[in-house]
Amino acid sequence: MLETKELTIRFGGHVAVNAVSCTFAPGTLTAIVGPNGAGKTTYFNLISGQLKASAGQVFLQGRELSGLSPSARTRVGLGRAFQLTNLFPHLSVLENVRLAVQAAQSGAHLRGLNLWSIWSDHHGLTTRALQILETVSMLDKQQLPVASLPHGDQRKLEVALLMALDPAVFMFDEPTAGMSADEAPVILNLIRALKKDKTKTILLVEHKMDVVRELADRIIVLHNGTLVADGDPATVIASPVVQEAYLGVNPKDVYAQAVAPPHVNLPAQGGTSKTR
Numbered sequence: 001m002l003e004t005k006e007l008t009i010r011f012g013g014h015v016a017v018n019a020v021s022c023t024f025a026p027g028t029l030t031a032i033v034g035p036n037g038a039g040k041t042t043y044f045n046l047i048s049g050q051l052k053a054s055a056g057q058v059f060l061q062g063r064e065l066s067g068l069s070p071s072a073r074t075r076v077g078l079g080r081a082f083q084l085t086n087l088f089p090h091l092s093v094l095e096n097v098r099l100a101v102q103a104a105q106s107g108a109h110l111r112g113l114n115l116w117s118i119w120s121d122h123h124g125l126t127t128r129a130l131q132i133l134e135t136v137s138m139l140d141k142q143q144l145p146v147a148s149l150p151h152g153d154q155r156k157l158e159v160a161l162l163m164a165l166d167p168a169v170f171m172f173d174e175p176t177a178g179m180s181a182d183e184a185p186v187i188l189n190l191i192r193a194l195k196k197d198k199t200k201t202i203l204l205v206e207h208k209m210d211v212v213r214e215l216a217d218r219i220i221v222l223h224n225g226t227l228v229a230d231g232d233p234a235t236v237i238a239s240p241v242v243q244e245a246y247l248g249v250n251p252k253d254v255y256a257q258a259v260a261p262p263h264v265n266l267p268a269q270g271g272t273s274k275t276r
């Protein structure tokens with residue numbers, strides 16, 4: 001179980017993520033939606049440790065992660081897509097994925113200077129790396145240097161590296177953004193396969209509502225950094241807050257009608273409710 005408690009970050013006077021409390025169960029896919037600038041990526045960055053929270057906590061399986069670095073969080077099972085800038089751009093696609101598989105299995109290669117053991121480890125790592133490349137339809141690109149890949153392939157490689165780590169929690173932030181029509185289904189199929197696994201906790205930030213509708217077991221909505229809706233897809237999609245954000249419907253009082261969990265204090269329409 002992944003949990004955030006009152007997770008908050010302020011940039012100067014701007015509260016980009018505002019006391020977001022939420023739990024994410026294994027075997028479920030939660031879509032995180034909301035307009036541009038709502039705080040979705042920032043929320044991910046707080047969970048993965050790329051940003052330090054101003055307040056609040058993150059727990060994974062009951063263990064508090066708040067003080068841990070991003071790499072320490074990765075080691076305990078939080079999977080955030082790699083930044084390709086952290087890779088070895090002049091090494092091949094296969095070599096990079098093999099290194100990620102090796103990182104995930106660290107220790108196996110430290111059994112000592114036994115040539116048979118080293119060969120068999122290397123062989124096993126290559127086999128696993130090739131399996132992963134097959135799942136993202138990149139076997140034909142395995143020998144290319146990472147630096148030479150077009151954008152869509154780079155995004156697929158990010159997902160391949162995440163697969164190599166085999167984390168308990170998969171965090172996808174607009175995983176098909178910038179992909180061509182024939183590349184996006186590869187990633188969506190992969191997320192479908194992860195869902196079938198039934199053990200993974202999957203968080204998906206996604207603007208395409210057809211994708212959300214198909215994949216999500218649950219939807220949460222962020223708006224101005226605040227969690228304003230949380231529930232099953234049909235209910236949340238029908239809610240005014242989502243209708244307004246995505247379909248251009250403009251109900252008079254979006255917030256008051258939002259499907260909201262009881263603990264969320266919805267902001268009053270038109271500013272504060274204080275009278276002067």
Ligand SMILES: Nc1ncnc2c1ncn2[C@@H]1O[C@H](COP(=O)(O)OP(=O)(O)OP(=O)(O)O)[C@@H](O)[C@H]1O
Pocket residue numbers: 011016034035036037038039040041042043
């Ligand atoms: N490092 C930062 N410094 C200052 N402000 C930031 C920083 N990171 C994010 N913000 C601000 O926080 C708010 C939330 O941004 P965020 O990128 O999380 O939105 P988002 O929901 O992911 O949007 P999008 O759908 O466009 O990706 C924005 O107002 C953004 O300008």
Ligand SMILES: [Mg+2]
Pocket residue numbers: 040041042173
């Ligand atoms: Mg974003």
